[in-house]
Amino acid sequence: MKEYIQNVYGIDEAVIFAYEVNKEILEETVNMAQSKTKPKAKSIKGRGAKNGIRNKLFDFKREQILEVSARLFYHRGFRATTLDVIAEELGVTKPFIYYHFENKRDILLHLLERTMGKSHDVFAGVDVESGTPAEILKDLVKRFTLVVIETRVSTAMFWRDEKDLPLDRKDKIREMKRDVDNKLTRVIERGIENGSFDVKDPKMASLCVAGMVTWTYTWYQADGRSTPDEIAERMTEYVLNMVGIRK
Amino acid sequence: MKEYIQNVYGIDEAVIFAYEVNKEILEETVNMAQSKTKPKAKSIKGRGAKNGIRNKLFDFKREQILEVSARLFYHRGFRATTLDVIAEELGVTKPFIYYHFENKRDILLHLLERTMGKSHDVFAGVDVESGTPAEILKDLVKRFTLVVIETRVSTAMFWRDEKDLPLDRKDKIREMKRDVDNKLTRVIERGIENGSFDVKDPKMASLCVAGMVTWTYTWYQADGRSTPDEIAERMTEYVLNMVGIRK
DNA sequence: ATTGAATTATACTTTATAGTATAATTCAAT
DNA sequence: ATTGAATTATACTATAAAGTATAATTCAAT
Structure with missing residues (x-):
């Protein structure tokens, strides 16, 4: 090169x-x-x-x-x-x-900008109010996991170098994160309401799901034994178990 | 002051x-x-x-x-x-x-040193080979969660400023992390063996549990609606659900 | 081949901050 | 009250790294 x-x-x-x-x-x-x-x-x-x-x-x-x-x-x-x-x-x-x-920061911004755009697109396509909660949750977690793995470099940078970003970008990113959390919360709530999930404190549950998924960036290895798809698939199983899905 | x-x-x-x-x-x-x-x-x-x-x-x-x-x-x-x-x-x-x-780094080292000592003590007291898997896992997750909340400042610093640490400290911390992961894995394996858990890939499951718990440092608020104990308690419920505990 | 514009290197300035020499201050003990 | 030791501030140096002025090179188009 x-x-x-x-x-x-x-x-x-x-x-x-x-x-x-x-x-x-x-x-x-x-x-x-x-x-x-x-x-x-x-x-x-x-x-x-x-x-x-x-x-x-x-x-x-x-x-x-x-x-x-x-x-x-x-x-x-x-x-x-x-x-x-x-x-x-x-x-x-x-x-x-x-x-x-x-300048230097401009480089960082470009890197994150692109990741954010990608992430945004992925989640924008999910409507949490239609479809069965189980299906939606599964879809969300799968997309989320794949995005985290794909953008793991930027994700790591964001969680580490966030302080070096101008305020407006930071807010934008945090807003996106909140959006994901809210979507998760909403789906879990719907699941509890219609009896397909059995879990307490949907807000905390969604934070835990988000954490579990995001954490992937710390341990995923491109040369590891599992492919992103396999990981994402397994992740959905864990999450559905976690929210106490009726079997 | x-x-x-x-x-x-x-x-x-x-x-x-x-x-x-x-x-x-x-x-x-x-x-x-x-x-x-x-x-x-x-x-x-x-x-x-x-x-x-x-x-x-x-x-x-x-x-x-x-x-x-x-x-x-x-x-x-x-x-x-x-x-x-x-x-x-x-x-x-x-x-x-x-x-x-x-010097500056010396300050950081002292901060982390103390956290690490505390964490080490918490986990050293857990024997993953005796007791029922459900009990041990519950105990582990509870201790883990409480430690993360208590040491959240250092935890955040570690995950962010790890690069600024001398190699030996980094290794020491990573070793502790591995220790926790291994303990989690072992307990989950035992649970699967004796039929009390139903979950695939205990290694990945333990990484997810660790992530879910560690992530707490990003959202826990001292003035929030839940106490550390409440959070830890709920966390154990989520985890036990996640590993498909027999009810 | 020549020329003006675009691109890149050389070598510089600026700035931020870790770290320190030294002097001034305050202490505890007589 | 005096004195040597401990503590802290003033005012500095050293250094690393961001950023830039300028000159040199290479380009595309005639």
């Missing part, structure tokens, strides 16, 4: 294409960095249909920065990771990074 | 006594700082039976530093908390801190 960045103008379409394909495989860190942050260069007109290659290159480099940063932030923590190390890892120097991102 | 530290030689026995009493109430941060770290002053002979007041004062000040540091580390994170802020909060200056602790 390094080589593709050093002397980056050597990049050709083939490399970009290879990246485009990879994109769909890479789990978390690489996705889309649709240059919402403009390059420092004054004119952005140049980035149109005509020279799309430039744009792709720009986005590609941002991806690389994000990918490396995610790995380092994850392993060392946000504050403990210096831009010089990120640059060194990429085989470039600091101004390269500052050309593609406003 | 501030006042007791500023112009500290104004302290009298009464204050120290008040502190001694308080000591047993304060949950986590204040306990014993038995000056294992010697003061920078060359001679430590002076700290004997004769002038016990000096020693008590010294320890008292260490307590204050630990207490304030814990609060700040907890709210802002270790790296983001500067010694100047700690000093300011105490109404003193930096050398005051350096006189009582070797």
Whole structure:
């Protein structure tokens, strides 16, 4: 990878294409960095249909920065990771990074932004008021688990480096978490009402479910004996047991 | 409190006594700082039976530093908390801190050390091979939950600022965690063997239990509607349900 | 081949903060 | 009251790391 960045103008379409394909495989860190942050260069007109290659290159480099940063932030923590190390890892120097991102925090924000978007989409699609409580709960837990596993790097960063985020982002994230908790609570309440669940204190129960699922980020290993799907499936069993589902 | 530290030689026995009493109430941060770290002053002979007041004062000040540091580390994170802020909060200056602790990390270590000792004691007293699995599991979860709540500040710091710890401490803490996980796993296995539990994958189940319990540190509120005991009690219900206990 | 714009490196400034030398203060004991 | 030891503040140094001015390079298009 390094080589593709050093002397980056050597990049050709083939490399970009290879990246485009990879994109769909890479789990978390690489996705889309649709240059919402403009390059420092004054004119952005140049980035149109005509020279799309430039744009792709720009986005590609941002991806690389994000990918490396995610790995380092994850392993060392946000504050403990210096831009010089990120640059060194990429085989470039600091101004390269500052050309593609406003500052260090901007990188972190982009990483979390993307995770949040993904998470949001996953939960937005669940209506807790229709369907049987058991089905909905199962669906929620499964989706939740898969998202946590998929976004485990960002999840870890969030729980650790939350303090380094600006207030509005923090609130946004906390709001999403609350949303999940509320959905869980609501489903459990419905289950208790219609007699399909038997559990006390649905609020605390939902916090415990959320904890159990979120905790996965601390122990999941990509090379472990279980696949994400298997884990998610088992997780739903545990949760349904926990809420005392009628068998 | 501030006042007791500023112009500290104004302290009298009464204050120290008040502190001694308080000591047993304060949950986590204040306990014993038995000056294992010697003061920078060359001679430590002076700290004997004769002038016990000096020693008590010294320890008292260490307590204050630990207490304030814990609060700040907890709210802002270790790296983001500067010694100047700690000093300011105490109404003193930096050398005051350096006189009582070797350095910043030393403060963090003392905070965690104490938590770890406490946790260790709690789990050392549980024999997972005798007694019925249900009883043991219940006992484990209850103790575990209470410890997490009691040491939630340190627990949070550990999961967040782990990177800032020296390797040996990290290992020690992780070992303790593993110990708990193993104990949980063993009990669940025993329960499955003798037919009192009905759950798959005891290893993953124990990770989930540990996660559910540990997660408490993120949502427990001292002024919340439930007491630690109530929470611990409910937690055991959830867990026993989760492992499919025969009713 | 030449040129202006975009990109990146060199080498710098700035800032934040851990840590410390030294002087001033306060103590306990005579 | 005096004195040496313990304690703490003032004011500093050292250092790491974020961020940037400027020059050099490479690009795309003629």
